[in-house]
Amino acid sequence: MLYSDGINPPDGMCGVAWQVIAPMVRQLSLGELVQPSGTWLNDDTIGVFACPDGIRPVIFLLEAE
Numbered sequence: 513m514l515y516s517d518g519i520n521p522p523d524g525m526c527g528v529a530w531q532v533i534a535p536m537v538r539q540l541s542l543g544e545l546v547q548p549s550g551t552w553l554n555d556d557t558i559g560v561f562a563c564p565d566g567i568r569p570v571i572f573l574l575e576a577e
Contacts (some may be wrong), residue, residue, distance in 0.1 A: 543576065559574040
């Protein structure tokens with residue numbers, strides 16, 4: 513589990529993955545929606561995003577505290 517303040521990447525996180533999810537992490541840290549309300553997640557404080565690396569795909573579950 514990795515934690516971010518919404519601005520800085522967590523220690524040890526892949527830089528490319530951070531570039532992709534950083535805007536969504538920032539939105540969550542500000543209490544904004546990252547996915548349309550009423551999606552299959554049924555929770556506006558969660559976002560699911562994929563790293564663009566097709567060789568080593570990683571799925572990120574982002575949650576706001």
